[in-house]
Amino acid sequence: MTEDEGTFCLVLHSHLPWLPHHGTWPVGEEWLYQAWAHSYLPLVDLLERLAVDGHRDVLTLGVTPVLAAQLDDPHALRACHDWLGNWQLRAQFAATRWSDPQLKDLAAAEFRAAGTALETFESRWRHGFSPLLRSLVDDDVIELLGGPLTHPFQPLLDPRVRSFALRSGLADTALRVGRAPAGIWAPECGYAPGMEEGYAAAGVERFLVDGPALHGDTHAARPVGSSDVMCFGRDLEVTYRVWSPKAGYPGDPAYRDFHTFDHPSGLKPSRVTGKHVPPHEKRPYDPVLAAASVTRHAADFVDTVVSRLRALRSAHDRPGMVVAAYDTELFGHWWHEGPAWLSAVLRALPTVGVRVTTLRGALAAGHVGPAVSLPASSWGSGKDWRVWDGEQVSDLVTAGASLQEELLGVPPVAWRDPVRDQLVREALLTLSSDWAFMVTKDSAADYARRRAKVHGDRFAELAALLRADHPSRFARTEALRAEDGLFGRLDARGLLV
Known part of the structure; x- marks a missing residue:
């Protein structure tokens, strides 16, 4: 030794x-x-x-x-x-x-x-x-x-x-x-x-x-x-x-x-x-x-x-x-x-x-080597993106891309808006990598698909209420936040600018 x-x-x-x-x-x-x-x-x-x-x-x-x-x-x-x-x-x-x-x-x-x-x-x-x-x-x-x-x-x-x-x-x-x-x-x-x-x-x-x-x-x-x-x-x-x-x-x-x-x-x-x-x-x-x-x-x-x-x-x-x-x-x-x-x-x-x-x-301690150019990679099967971007989850990938496009198209406001905050919260919950992983690996796949759909549907509902300037959007936001109120300081203005 x-x-x-x-x-x-x-x-x-x-x-x-x-x-x-x-x-x-x-x-x-x-x-x-x-x-x-x-x-x-x-x-x-x-x-x-x-x-x-x-x-x-x-x-x-x-x-x-x-x-x-x-x-x-x-x-x-x-x-x-x-x-x-x-x-x-x-x-x-x-x-x-x-x-x-x-x-x-x-x-x-x-x-x-x-x-x-x-x-x-x-x-x-x-x-x-x-x-x-x-x-x-x-x-x-x-x-x-x-x-x-x-x-x-x-x-x-x-x-x-x-x-x-x-x-x-x-x-x-x-x-x-x-x-x-x-x-x-x-x-x-x-x-x-x-x-x-x-x-x-x-x-x-x-x-x-x-x-x-x-x-x-x-x-x-x-x-x-x-x-x-x-x-x-x-x-x-x-x-x-x-x-x-x-x-x-x-x-x-x-x-x-x-x-x-x-x-x-x-x-x-x-x-x-x-x-x-x-x-x-x-x-x-x-x-x-x-x-x-x-x-x-x-x-x-x-x-x-x-x-x-x-x-x-x-x-x-x-x-x-x-x-x-x-x-x-x-x-x-x-x-x-x-x-x-x-x-x-x-x-x-x-x-x-x-x-x-x-x-x-x-x-x-000095364990540093020369610079490297990394390839596209992950720690999943094949060490590429197939677990999260493969054929089994192509519908989730397409839905996630559409959701992001719609999210970034929401008109910004200068004030803190709880509806927009919850909209971003539901969007990020929809985009969790866990859902695709569980589907690809067939590990509680039904639960994963349901969770992705639940949050995606809630996002779509709030987005529609925002577009219509509907007064019920505030009550609906409060109801959703009672279940998914994590990250209380999340501020949509950091994204919707």
Whole structure:
């Protein structure tokens, strides 16, 4: 082992589309509260424990404005508290109906976990996520990444809409944590040549792309084009060790199976057991076996990072950098043992000579390469735009283009107009990248199409009332804002000029 093996940057992307008031189960608010309980609460707890132990610049955390809005929303806060209480009741119910001693132990563990989550939520989260996030930012525990307001796929946006969504998203993050982030996780890592100019104009200094956009040469940050904006590429050789399209740690037979439910209680009592084992044949979850797999996989990942860094040093004759980037919701929500694995990895890497830091810290350490011209790209299938611009979603793409054209044709006014504000809000909700992703991947596609249609129809209704100067537009705006009132400071005058 050398004294400095190189630099490791963990980047987590926290995002869910706007869900409050738009259904509950199987897709809707339940999705939000599961991720809140099993990913966001454990991640904040982990970061705070690392901070107490003296760790700084632990990781780079992307939080999209639309997720932050939900985690600060009064309705969502009340409903999440109810969900956590219901989780504890469901665990208590399971304990009365499960006769297997191993399952009874699991029910007791779930009861305790729910109780801990309730206590944490009541003592730390009742005023929302932003106060907790601000402390982590102010204490340099994390570097925060922002993004456009509703997570739209930026390459498909009119440049004026793209600029407004990004500038407003950065301003919303600044309102919540006291400063605008210097970096963003571009939605879906979507990039079109020239977008760096808009980033520079908005004050963005760095952003993420997927590894293939750099032809796999991700060992250093790179200025994009003639700008000073830096891009960081995901190192897929390391990233896919955890989660790949075909394999990864979460598929280990000992880990909790995400897809197998005990439907009366809603709990997940089974372990993966095997890839082709039907649900009724899966073995009961055993936390001792799972913990052993966590230890093994954390050690394997550390070895993988060290090996990769040594290969980069050999290839470039200087210490290298590895950027591993994932959805935050993988850790805890999708992969039950994910938070424990994260803790083990983040504590182990420094002990083997790896510098663990943020994207900001990597730049300070000198991990900068020559300028690069990036191709059109994303982190989706094919690493191009097909997920968001393919044949399956051609109708959504056409509707989105027409909506933007109509939006930009709305006559501006000099005063703050709540109708125009809501019109822009509904437009941006329609343009969320999630809807096309869910349709292309056939993941709750009906829900996604319905959400795109609901917001598109509301936009069209308000636009028609505006054109007619109809007095009912104000009452209708108030009704819509009761459901979709996120981003209270959104000001349409920043777009309709």
